[in-house]
Amino acid sequence: MGFAADYELLRAARWRGYSWEQFDSLDSDMQALIIAEYRIEMRFASVDQYAQSLKSKSKSKTNGTGTRRRQSRR
Numbered sequence: 001m002g003f004a005a006d007y008e009l010l011r012a013a014r015w016r017g018y019s020w021e022q023f024d025s026l027d028s029d030m031q032a033l034i035i036a037e038y039r040i041e042m043r044f045a046s047v048d049q050y051a052q053s054l055k056s057k058s059k060s061k062t063n064g065t066g067t068r069r070r071q072s073r074r
Contacts (some may be wrong), residue, residue, distance in 0.1 A: 012038035 012035045013023030023031065 008038075009035065015041070 013020055015038050016034050
């Protein structure tokens with residue numbers, strides 16, 4: 001999945017609470033720092049969401065006591 005680089009800049013600015021005009025007026029080093037922090041936070045959030053989905057899948061396969069349910073054979 002890809003998107004325009006400008007979109008990421010806008011998302012990073014909004015994530016940090018800047019308007020586009022405020023973000024654009026920052027020097028390039030500060031912009032780069034905010035973008036790097038944004039990327040890391042989004043990766044952490046993605047990994048956390050994936051881990052939570054694994055936990056919920058695991059819980060759905062157990063009977064609440066941590067043991068797996070037996071499937072009946074037909």
